[in-house]
Amino acid sequence: MLAAAAAMIPVLAACSESDSTSPEVPSSPPTAQGVTHGPFFPQCGGISDETMTELTRVPGLVNTAKNSVGCQWLAGGGIVGPHFSFSWYRGSPIGRERKTEELSRASVEDINIEGHDGFIAVGEDPILGTNLCEIGIQYDDDFIEWSISFAQKPFPDPCDVAKEVTRQSIVNAK
Numbered sequence: 001m002l003a004a005a006a007a008m009i010p011v012l013a014a015c016s017e018s019d020s021t022s023p024e025v026p027s028s029p030p031t032a033q034g035v036t037h038g039p040f041f042p043q044c045g046g047i048s049d050e051t052m053t054e055l056t057r058v059p060g061l062v063n064t065a066k067n068s069v070g071c072q073w074l075a076g077g078g079i080v081g082p083h084f085s086f087s088w089y090r091g092s093p094i095g096r097e098r099k100t101e102e103l104s105r106a107s108v109e110d111i112n113i114e115g116h117d118g119f120i121a122v123g124e125d126p127i128l129g130t131n132l133c134e135i136g137i138q139y140d141d142d143f144i145e146w147s148i149s150f151a152q153k154p155f156p157d158p159c160d161v162a163k164e165v166t167r168q169s170i171v172n173a174k
Contacts, residue, residue, distance in 0.1 A: 035091050038139020039173035044071035045086040045144065046172025047165050055161045056148070058082050075151075083149045084161075086169065094118065094136050094143040101134060113137060113163060114170040120159065123149070133158035135166045144169060 062077035069088045075081040101121035111120040123132030132149040148158040
């Protein structure tokens with residue numbers, strides 16, 4: 001056993017030596033040339049917890065995830081139940097997101113809100129009917145997305161809610 005361990009020392013030492021002929025790897029990727037960013041969005045797309053509660057009619061919503069590029073509201077803060085979220089994608093292609101929606105949703109259509117183009121995706125539940133609506137809006141090389149998903153009746157039309165929060169986020173953009 002001791003002999004096997006001694007035999008491994010040169011092998012392990014060779015793995016840790018640096019090769020002076022290898023090229024230096026940059027610590028961060030270079031900035032993409034020609035990328036044009038859209039406006040800045042306030043935290044949560046400028047939508048308050050009170051506005052989310054009012055529009056969704058879901059009492060006890062808790063903003064469980066809040067950062068500079070997104071927010072998520074859950075009923076009582078739990079993962080079982082309705083989900084509402086805002087996401088802001090900087091330098092990311094909206095087409096890839098739309099393609100994912102086309103593969104997983106009942107319908108995906110073009111939409112224009114406040115003069116900005118994007119898509120609206122509708123999800124169907126066999127029991128609840130139309131219970132999910134997602135809207136993605138393009139801004140140059142960025143896009144925002146709102147996702148409104150209900151888990152039990154009664155609930156307002158998820159696309160009416162998604163359109164309104166998207167409209168408010170567009171108006172709140174700087």
